[in-house]
Amino acid sequence: MTLTTAEENYLKAIYHLSNGGTKSVSTNDVAAEIKTKAASVSDMLRKLGDKEVIEYRKYYGVNITEEGKKRALQTIRKHRLWEVFLVEKLQFAWDEVHEVAEELEHIQSPLLIQRLDSYLNFPKFDPHGDPIPDEYGDVRARPRLALNEMDIDQSGQIVAVKDSSAAFLKYLDKVGAYIGARIKVLDKVEFDGSMEILVDQKKTLFMSKDVAANILAIQS
Amino acid sequence: MTLTTAEENYLKAIYHLSNGGTKSVSTNDVAAEIKTKAASVSDMLRKLGDKEVIEYRKYYGVNITEEGKKRALQTIRKHRLWEVFLVEKLQFAWDEVHEVAEELEHIQSPLLIQRLDSYLNFPKFDPHGDPIPDEYGDVRARPRLALNEMDIDQSGQIVAVKDSSAAFLKYLDKVGAYIGARIKVLDKVEFDGSMEILVDQKKTLFMSKDVAANILAIQS
DNA sequence: TCTTATTTTTAGGTAAGACTAAAATGCTAA
DNA sequence: TTAGCATTTTAGTCTTACCTAAAAATAAGA
Ligand SMILES: [Mn+2]
Ligand SMILES: [Mn+2]
Ligand SMILES: [Mn+2]
Ligand SMILES: [Mn+2]
Numbered sequence: 001m002t003l004t005t006a007e008e009n010y011l012k013a014i015y016h017l018s019n020g021g022t023k024s025v026s027t028n029d030v031a032a033e034i035k036t037k038a039a040s041v042s043d044m045l046r047k048l049g050d051k052e053v054i055e056y057r058k059y060y061g062v063n064i065t066e067e068g069k070k071r072a073l074q075t076i077r078k079h080r081l082w083e084v085f086l087v088e089k090l091q092f093a094w095d096e097v098h099e100v101a102e103e104l105e106h107i108q109s110p111l112l113i114q115r116l117d118s119y120l121n122f123p124k125f126d127p128h129g130d131p132i133p134d135e136y137g138d139v140r141a142r143p144r145l146a147l148n149e150m151d152i153d154q155s156g157q158i159v160a161v162k163d164s165s166a167a168f169l170k171y172l173d174k175v176g177a178y179i180g181a182r183i184k185v186l187d188k189v190e191f192d193g194s195m196e197i198l199v200d201q202k203k204t205l206f207m208s209k210d211v212a213a214n215i216l217a218i219q220s
Numbered sequence: 221m222t223l224t225t226a227e228e229n230y231l232k233a234i235y236h237l238s239n240g241g242t243k244s245v246s247t248n249d250v251a252a253e254i255k256t257k258a259a260s261v262s263d264m265l266r267k268l269g270d271k272e273v274i275e276y277r278k279y280y281g282v283n284i285t286e287e288g289k290k291r292a293l294q295t296i297r298k299h300r301l302w303e304v305f306l307v308e309k310l311q312f313a314w315d316e317v318h319e320v321a322e323e324l325e326h327i328q329s330p331l332l333i334q335r336l337d338s339y340l341n342f343p344k345f346d347p348h349g350d351p352i353p354d355e356y357g358d359v360r361a362r363p364r365l366a367l368n369e370m371d372i373d374q375s376g377q378i379v380a381v382k383d384s385s386a387a388f389l390k391y392l393d394k395v396g397a398y399i400g401a402r403i404k405v406l407d408k409v410e411f412d413g414s415m416e417i418l419v420d421q422k423k424t425l426f427m428s429k430d431v432a433a434n435i436l437a438i439q440s
Numbered sequence: 441t442c443t444t445a446t447t448t449t450t451a452g453g454t455a456a457g458a459c460t461a462a463a464a465t466g467c468t469a470a
Numbered sequence: 471t472t473a474g475c476a477t478t479t480t481a482g483t484c485t486t487a488c489c490t491a492a493a494a495a496t497a498a499g500a
């Protein structure tokens with residue numbers, strides 16, 4: 001059964017909000033994510049329930065089904081592959097790709113995605129460090145932790161961002177934080193959770209807890 | 221003013237049917253081209269008329285306006301650039317690109333198209349030999365004539381196909397006709413208009429008048 | 441427990457884009 | 471000039487995806 005563009009967007013939102021299908025999601029949460037009204041979401045949930053990509057119990061939120069997870073991951077795969085294409089081949093900045101990928105992800109052509117994947121050399125991560133599911137929907141997730149959860153003197157490497165908004169990414173560009181950067185926690189202020197980070201063994205960066213919470217790293 | 225995907229498709233159809241805006245187009249012609257019913261076309265013509273991309277006089281068909289021509293050419297530009305991308309970069313065959321380009325042409329992002337154009341090295345023609353309008357909608361058209369209009373002993377080069385259907389393109393692949401091939405008319409049968417063509421000074425090709433009429437060449 | 445507050449659903453509407461059937465218009469040939 | 475045919479438009483429906491307002495269900499606090 002095929003999903004419309006709107007249905008794909010809803011399903012993807014539910015997948016993300018449910019943390020990859022590990023918890024149920026409320027109507028209002030979906031409404032906020034999709035930027036639509038709760039009444040519209042109720043409508044759509046009934047339809048997605050009929051198509052059996054979610055399990056819908058009125059008034060109790062939704063859970064994504066195995067089939068739904070598979071579908072959502074297909075869309076996410078396409079989204080992320082297109083993001084890689086835009087950055088690697090068309091010189092888009094990492095803060096410019098999201099809206100365009102949001103449209104491109106709905107193009108229907110298995111051959112296109114297969115060829116794109118191969119053309120990009122089977123990338124494993126998108127420009128924001130998020131893993132790209134394979135064609136069966138399998139994701140090889142790395143253990144990642146937010147910078148604000150690291151302790152003083154710990155070292156690691158930035159591998160992803162939690163917030164992909166243009167505003168946040170532009171800020172990271174400005175201060176010189178990027179995916180792949182080697183980091184070390186120099187200081188952590190008890191009072192407000194702000195941090196001092198050494199980047200690439202040369203540059204010192206001060207950041208609020210809010211910023212730190214949106215940068216993901218692996219420890220080393 | 222922005223056009224919907226459906227409106228872009230209609231406008232493009234009208235542009236093509238009107239021979240680039242040189243003649244008016246009937247409701248039924250549009251219906252046949254879009255594969256929809258005349259009643260649906262009437263509806264849409266009213267809408268396109270309101271948006272002033274066509275001039276619509278009930279019962280007398282439509283003429284595309286200057287603004288409409290510009291919009292249609294933007295869509296055609298995007299369609300053909302994507303076709304080049306699919307063939308040159310993703311190894312699609314020339315008979316596999318049309319449907320996908322029909323979707324890709326509606327992605328809204330001027331930056332995307334500008335970058336794609338540059339990435340493809342500013343191609344002037346698509347995989348079927350059709351010219352790619354520049355960003356202002358200017359097309360540098362080559363004088364082309366159908367093979368069936370050439371006389372015995374005339375030489376030339378295949379530059380485009382009139383019919384881009386998969387069936388026709390696959391047939392050309394099979395018999396070894398391709399864009400860029402050097403040709404010479406060896407014989408032309410009075411009775412049915414079928415022709416004998418020498419390709420690349422070595423291969424002889426027999427083709428019906430129907431086939432010949434769908435291959436475009438420049439004389440030399 | 442009972443009464444509010446919050447969340448969610450339902451009811452009813454709109455707009456786009458398709459359809460069928462019926463009516464209107466234009467064209468052609470007698 | 472007009473009857474009949476072909477073309478086109480209108481009228482009335484349908485589906486998808488959104489909306490607002492009102493009703494219903496659930497959750498929370500006294
Ligand atoms: Mn999307
Ligand atoms: Mn991303
Ligand atoms: Mn199209
Ligand atoms: Mn083409």
